[in-house]
Amino acid sequence: MNAKPYGWKLLASEIAVVLVAALFLAPFYFVVANSFKSFAELLADTSGLPKSLDWHNYARAWDVLKFPRALRNSIVITAFSDICMVVVSSLAAYRLLRYPSRTNRILFSLFIASMVVPFQTIMIPLVKVGNWLHFLNSLPGIIFCYTGLGASFTIFLYHGFMKSIPQEIEESALIDGCTPYGIFWRIVFPLLKSMTVTVVVLQSLWMWNDFLLPLLVLQKPQLQTIQLATNSLFGQYMQQWDLALAALVMGIAPILAFFLALQRHIIQGITAGAVKG
Template identity: 80%
Template sequence: MNTKPYGLKLFSFEIMMLLAALIFLTPFYFVIANSFKGFSELLMNTSSLPKSLNWENYARAWEVLSFPRALRNSFLITVFSDICMVIISSMAAYRLLRHPSKGNRFLFAMFIAAMVVPFQTIMIPLVKVGNWLNLLNSMPGIVFFYTGLGASFTIFLYHGFMKSIPLEIEEAALIDGCNPYGIFWRIVFPLLKPMTVTVIVLQSLWMWNDFLLPLLVLQKPELQTIQVAMNSLFGQYMQQWDLALAALVMGIMPILVFFLALQRYIIQGITAGAVKG
C-alpha cells in the first residue's frame, strides 16, 4: 500500500486548516470570555480575557429569564417534534419509494419543491391558519408546525437512504407472512437507525436555535423557549449583554454536547443513502 510522504505541501495544508478552525472558533471565544465580565468591563474591551471569573452573570440570567422553565420548554418542543417528524416522515418516504405511482412521484416532487420556499413567505398565512385552528400559544401547536415545516427535508433524507435497503429483505418477510406494517416497523425501520440519528441531530439543531417561529406562535411568557426568553434582555433603551452572553452559553451547552456525541452518525447517514445498492 503506497502512502504519500509527509512533505511541505501537506504541512502547509494542515496549517491552513488549523488557521481556518481557529477563525471559526473565534466567536465561541468572544461569547465565553465576555460572559464572565461585568457590563462595564465588557464595554471597555470585548477582546480581552476576563479579569476574574464572574459567575454572577450566570446566576442573574438563570433567575431573570426563568431559565429552567425556558430550558424545559425548548427540550419538550424539540423532543416531541423529533418524534413526530421521524414517525410520519419515515412512513411517508417508505410509501413514496415502494409504491412509485404517478401520484406519489408528483407528491415527492412537491415535497422537494417545498424545501426551497423561505419561511418568511409563509409565516403570515401560517399564523392565520394556526389562529383559526386554535394552535397558537400551545405546545401541541408549535410541535405541529415544526413537524410540517421539517417534513420535506426529512422525507428527502429518508427517501434517499431507503434506496440502499435491498428489496429482497422485504419480499422475504412478506413471504413469511408479515403484513406491510410489520415489514416497515420490524424490518425497515431498524435499518434506518443511521439516518434517524442524522435527522434527529440536524432537526434538533434547527429547532433548538430557532427564534422566529416560537416568537410568532408562543406569546405567553410561561411557554417561551430559550431564544425568545433571551430577547427580553434587549429593549429600546437597554441591552443587557452581560446577562445575554451568559444565557447564550447556558443555552448552547445542551445542544452542543448532544451534537458532539452524535456527530459521527451525520456523515454516516447521509453517505449511506447516496449510493443505491
C-alpha cells in the same frame, strides 16, 4: 503504501486549515470569555480574558430569564417535534418509495419543491391558519408547525436511505405472513437507525436555535423558548450583554453536547443514503 514526504505545500495547507478553524471558533471564544465579565469590564475590554471566573452572570441570568422553564419548553418542543417528524416522514418515505405510482411521484416532487420555498414567504399565511386552528400560544401548535415544515427534508433523507435497503428482505417477511406495517416497524425501521439519528440531530439543531417561528407562535411568557427568553434582555433603551452572553452559553451547552455525542452518525447516515442498493 509509501508515505508522502512532509513538504511546504502540506505545511501551508495545515496552517490554512488552522487559521480557518480559528476564524470559525472566534465567536465562541468571545461569547464564553465575555460571559464571565461584569458589564463594565465587558465594555472596557471585549477581546481579553476575564480577570476571574465569576459565575454571577450565570446565576442572575438563571433567575431573570426563569431559565429552567425556558429550557423545559425548548426540550419539549424539540423532542416531540423530532418524534413526530421521524414517525410521519419515515412512513411517508416508505410509501412513496415502495409503492411507485404517478401520484406518489408527483407527491415526492412536491415535497422536494417545497424545500426551496423560503419560510419568510409563508410565515404570514402560517400564522393566519394557526390562528384559525387555535395553534397559537400552545406547545402542541408549534410542534405541529415544526413537523410540517421539517417533513420535506426528512422525507428526502429517508427516501434516499431506503433505496439502499434490499427489497428482498421485505418480500421474505411478506411471504412469512408479516403485515405491511409489521414489515416496516419490525424490519425496515430498525435498519434506518443511522438515518434516524442523522435526522434527529439536524432537525434538533434547527429547532433548538430557531427564533422566528417561536416569536410568531408563542406570545405568552410562560411558553418562551431559550431564544425568546434571551431576546427579552435587549430592549430599546437597555441591552444587558453580560446576562445575554451567559444565557447564550447555557443555551448552547445542551445542544452542543447532544451534537458532539451523535455527530459520527451524521456522515454515516448521509453517505449510506447516497448509495442505491
